[in-house]
Amino acid sequence: MTPIDPLNPPLSGTRADLRPEHIRDAVIRLAGNSQDGIQSAGAMLARLAGRSAQDVMTYMTIPSTISGGASLFQVRVGTGEVLSPGDEADFLVAFYQHSYDENIGFLRQGGVLLYDSDHVEPDTEDKRFVHVGIPITGLTVEALGGTAKDKGKNIFVLGLLAKIFDLDVEKLKRLLNEKFGGKDESVLSTALMAFQAGYAYPVGNVLSTRYKFEPSEDTGGISQVTMDGNQALAYGLIAAGVRYGAAYPITPWTTVMEVLRAELPKYGGLFVQCEDEIGAVSMALGFSYSGNLAITGSSGPGISLKTEAIGWATMAEMPLIIVNVQRGGPSTGLPTNVEQSDLNQAIFGGHGDSPRVVLAPSTVEDCFYIALEAARIARSYSTPVFILSDASLATRIQAFDEPDLKNLVVEFRPNLTPREPGFQPYPLESLTQHAPPGTRMLGGVYPTVTGLEHDEMGHPTGSPRLHAAMTAKRRKKLQKLAAEIPAPEVYGESEGEALIVGWGSTYGPIHEAVKTARASGESLSALHLRHLNPLPNGLEKIFAKFRRIIVVEMNDQGLYGFGQLATILRARYCDPKISCLTKTNGLTFRVKEILEGVLK
């Protein structure tokens, strides 16, 4: 017998045993426990789709416990636009009985249940589904040399799926190489063996169809990059020339700071893990004061701690980017679930009149671009800027067109040009642009930045006239910004029966709902806001063209029956036709829920 090279095993198992069927879209749900590595298997599928110029979107839940507990990862791969991770799964891979029990309800009629027959006993009488039982645990243990451990089941399943979906094996092996190479060589060879065992399994004996994704339309030579929302945010900040930051770890924010801590030194910058949230925002303000626009971030509870210092940033007119990766609240709340309930906190969460800018990315791709927009605004208007992301964007993996870095990357240095005599840090008639320390003041007078109400030189004052004038100065710069940002485009017809207004991560399901409704002849459009404070000018003209405005958001309807953005829009436009659709179960909107909620 010829010895087998473990790093390059021959591929046996022909595909002729499966009948091919061309598909454009598949939702695959992997359900297991949190230590099974289903996230990494799912992420590899997502990355493969991205490299094959297919659209992909993922959805995951992990328990907030340290180890153990049910975990799921859903990947939707499509030829063409994929807007949401899918309401129902076409394929369910169940590792355990509980995975089956809890997730079978999400499998569509006619869908395929792929289960580990070593652990799961499904109701095979249920003829709604195709049952495919494979002893995944036993085969993995056997393939990896008979150890009692079942690590590697995830990669076995990846091999199995590669066979069923006729995936590009070479590309997948390259991904395995990237993921496991560099470590101990045996780790990579084990992974490849597990993959090979899954791929070689004669799945044709139990499943009669193999599925093949239709090739993608020509992307015009633009390749795709695949990453999650927190990575996109971090790299967006780097592209924006942000080189300094400080934070404290908290789920689901943490991976942003992990990326920045590792990446910024390459760019000559620094990210510091601080003793607490207040220390972190204060250090970030120190970076900003030194002339380097800085970033701090957290999730709800941590943002609460930072609020006093953010008020200082408004008063001192210090630029700062504050990322809030929202989770369910209040208090410790639902650490690993999603909610959009920190909008009020972002806009109003400060004492005194403290206007600040609030932006929200709509997709993983937009996490990258919103970071550039936040940095631009923070620098031009010398103001704190919030980015409201959320738990679903943080971990969602998406493939998107590679950004045109040549035209986007910003190189930024503190402006230490000597300032002319008469320089004022807080001029009443123009925007503040600070002179960072190290700047020579040619008039010999050095500026003070301060949280006390101040005169134009930054010296404290209790003057009633100055407090009124300075309060107006801080407000007016946001009004100036409102005039500059364009109103977003309406998705669908620009007039009609109903307009959904959304913000943040609900972009996908809202747009898919509109697409579905319009296909069945309904008059439904959508408007998605990226700038939440200030709102862009001109929204009232868009609203005027619709009979109903429904604000779809993941927060509570509140004491008076309206979600957080709905309340703001009603206050802003005094328009009684503005209503809302809210939800607070910690899960993302399903397309069906939106359709049922808005088309009544």
Place this chain on the structure above:
Amino acid sequence: MTTASPIPDKLTKKDLTADHPTWCPGCGDFAVLSSFYKMLERRQLPHEAIVTLAGIGCSSRFPYFVNTHGGHFIHGRAVPLASGVSLARPDLHVFLFGGDGDAFSIGGNHLEHGARKNINLTYVIMDNFVYGLTKKQTSPTSPVGFKSKTDPNGAVDQPVNPMKKLVTAGATFVARSHATQVNHMISMMERAMDHPGFSVVEILSECVEFFPGAFDAGNPRKGGAFQLIDEKKFDGSPEDELRHDTTDEVAAYQLASLPFPGCFGVFYESDRPTKNALESLWVEKTQAKLGDTSALTLLQKTFDRMK
């Protein structure tokens, strides 16, 4: 203020003076301010490279009275603010001023971590044993029995011992002075400034309004004793045996245990590397490995791996 001459050849007190201090007449902080001017006059640092920062309190008004780049931050958080400035800008001299409330109460955790991280900055703590700005409440350094508006029967909580706290936290230059001893203050501030790392000078600075006479025991002109720390010279002489080794943590702790008013001078110093140096080293090594690469190229490479 507006009469300051443009780009002076020599930095004088006149150039460094800004608003007239708002402190009460007789406040110890005036002497700290004039000592700071004198030290700056003596050292002739580039005017634009001096940064004066503070939190909240009477003493934290300091930046308004000094004509340098300055910032007045929120209560207790000036250490991390100043740390950000120091870490991002090695070209600057970062001076931080504040009181006992800022340093040992609301900002206690930040003081600990600034010290532990050994951030390169100079922190002058004007300790008056009372909250003066809010008109006489108990401070973290108020002695047991001190009667204030929040402790009408006398304070019951054990006060913070600043020297012990700073030594255990890992500050790498820890000194103590008295606002009536101008030359001593100047020399302590100067040594603190020259020390690379987290250098702190606690200055007993009397609040004449709410705790008059608090520090008379350390003021010879009021019948007290200003007992200086006799630092070891390492000259092998028998008298040197008895002198204080400023690099000895345990000896510093023992000195800090002396009954009030204790002694004055340098309690502890160490040449432990600063976070500034350690982080810069990491940046240099990382960049050296990458070669001369632009941000665009670096980011493009990262994105290529994500394709």
